[in-house]
Amino acid sequence: MFGLGMQEILILALIVLLFFGGKKIPELMRGLGKGVKSFKEGMNEVTDITKDEDKAEKKDE
Template sequence: MNTLLFLNLGAGEIVLIALVVLLLFGGKKIPELMKGLGKGVRNFKDGLKDVEDQINSDAADSNSDKK
């Protein structure tokens, strides 16, 4: 499986994109960008978990009120 299914990108396209990013941002900026991207993804996942927990607790409260 040589492609990313959701973007339909092959290995050649991924390498080309990586080279363009390297040229645009330089080698020193890429680790900072990846660190920021990782923090963003982590915050997004934490937010989703908080919303899911809130929905589950509201559903549990609703079910206990009916009894």
């Protein structure tokens, strides 16, 4: 995972836990999940638009 070993991941998790506290982490992860979902939807829209444009160009030829 991104070139990180298990020790680095545990240290990062501990720092996040200390910095944000245990009660805020679920809210942060929920927000992160929504952001990733929104990004994926945006990327899918872009690929759909480019596919539609490619089909239109082939149809015009």
